[in-house]
Amino acid sequence: MADGDCDVLVVGSCMTDLVSQAPRLPKAGETIHGHRFFIGFGGKGANQCVQAARLGAQTAMVCKVGTDFFGDKYIENLKNNSVSTEFVSQTDRAATGAASIIVNDAGENAIVIVAGANLLLGEEELWGAEPLLGRAKVLVCQLEIRPDTSLQSLRMARERRVRTIFNPAPAVADLHPDFFRVSDIFCCNETEAEILTGSTVTGPEDAGKVGAELLRRGCCSVIVTLGPQGCVVLSAEDSSPLHIPTATVTALDTTGAGDSFIGALAFYMARYPTISLEEMARRANQVAAVSVQAVGTQTSYPWRKDLPPELF
Ligand SMILES: Nc1ncnc2c1ncn2[C@@H]1O[C@H](COP(=O)(O)OP(=O)(O)OP(=O)(O)O)[C@@H](O)[C@H]1O
Ligand SMILES: *[C@@H]1O[C@H](CO)[C@@H](O)[C@H](O)[C@H]1NC(C)=O
Numbered sequence: 001m002a003d004g005d006c007d008v009l010v011v012g013s014c015m016t017d018l019v020s021q022a023p024r025l026p027k028a029g030e031t032i033h034g035h036r037f038f039i040g041f042g043g044k045g046a047n048q049c050v051q052a053a054r055l056g057a058q059t060a061m062v063c064k065v066g067t068d069f070f071g072d073k074y075i076e077n078l079k080n081n082s083v084s085t086e087f088v089s090q091t092d093r094a095a096t097g098a099a100s101i102i103v104n105d106a107g108e109n110a111i112v113i114v115a116g117a118n119l120l121l122g123e124e125e126l127w128g129a130e131p132l133l134g135r136a137k138v139l140v141c142q143l144e145i146r147p148d149t150s151l152q153s154l155r156m157a158r159e160r161r162v163r164t165i166f167n168p169a170p171a172v173a174d175l176h177p178d179f180f181r182v183s184d185i186f187c188c189n190e191t192e193a194e195i196l197t198g199s200t201v202t203g204p205e206d207a208g209k210v211g212a213e214l215l216r217r218g219c220c221s222v223i224v225t226l227g228p229q230g231c232v233v234l235s236a237e238d239s240s241p242l243h244i245p246t247a248t249v250t251a252l253d254t255t256g257a258g259d260s261f262i263g264a265l266a267f268y269m270a271r272y273p274t275i276s277l278e279e280m281a282r283r284a285n286q287v288a289a290v291s292v293q294a295v296g297t298q299t300s301y302p303w304r305k306d307l308p309p310e311l312f
């Protein structure tokens with residue numbers, strides 16, 4: 001990438017989803033026949049990066065995949081979405097991250113995630129990507145890689161005045177307190193907010209309360225996403241929670257909606273830095289609402305051309 005042309009840099013995960021649909025979930029030792037199999041591109045880091053790219057952000061991914069078929073295909077997928085793969089590395093010490101998913105006819109699932117190569121992303125790769133990190137507009141991180149790698153990339157971004165979005169997913173109860181101090185926007189869903197605070201979240205009112213508690217831990221802003229209820233936004237300057245409802249739509253598949261929201265948020269922060277956080281969240285709600293109306297994860301993410309011009 002040339003100087004100054006990185007809007008959104010994601011340091012995070014790539015996972016291949018191997019999905020089998022069967023009438024029911026097999027018992028231990030049992031073999032059953034399913035009726036459909038497909039491979040999907042997932043991993044929270046790559047999902048968020050692909051959504052930002054499809055909206056028109058210049059993006060790059062710092063991640064690790066295996067020197068294997070799935071790793072090669074993942075790199076091809078990123079290229080197909082115009083994501084820079086200059087800092088995607090391949091290792092023969094672990095396989096590309098994979099999620100083996102079985103879905104039964106009732107829509108329930110059983111999932112085994114093997115993070116594999118994602119857990120080998122570390123300091124060396126961060127320093128390799130440092131020149132680009134220093135000139136990105138926004139850095140986005142999650143917790144599907146080693147937490148110390150995420151925390152270090154957020155610290156490096158902070159030191160270089162790059163804006164940061166941290167998504168504490170999947171949630172952990174014992175999150176290092178420094179994550180809050182290096183996050184401009186701390187964006188989580190209801191489950192993650194509950195695990196981090198120990199308080200139940202069922203709607204905008206609870207979300208406002210836990211959001212205020214998370215805000216006190218030292219980030220600049222908090223967003224708690226609430227599925228069909230949109231999200232709640234809080235900022236240090238004005239800590240009164242703002243509920244931002246979203247459009248009522250017929251949801252077909254909500255998988256990856258949270259990642260679509262965060263990818264869109266990163267796009268708006270990078271490309272429309274002067275609009276309010278409230279307005280960015282309102283627009284990110286609209287992007288994510290489109291993603292729930294189609295099946296799949298990345299396959300459901302809209303491109304700029306599919307969206308109303310008011311969003312840009
Ligand atoms: N049924 C829905 N109708 C409209 N918008 C939705 C719906 N579900 C999710 N969204 C949008 O997606 C955003 C994120 O959803 P949610 O809070 O469920 O995240 P998540 O739990 O991380 O998602 P997932 O785990 O399903 O990927 C919401 O803030 C909202 O904008
Ligand atoms: C990338 O795009 C090409 C051209 O459309 C297509 O043939 C290929 O299958 C795509 N690769 C992946 C991994 O999706």
Ligand SMILES: *[C@@H]1O[C@H](CO)[C@@H](O)[C@H](O)[C@H]1NC(C)=O
Binds near residue numbers: 190192227
């Ligand atoms: C929140 O995200 C986690 C992944 O971190 C997921 O397991 C959980 O189902 C999500 N919660 C809701 C309410 O969607």
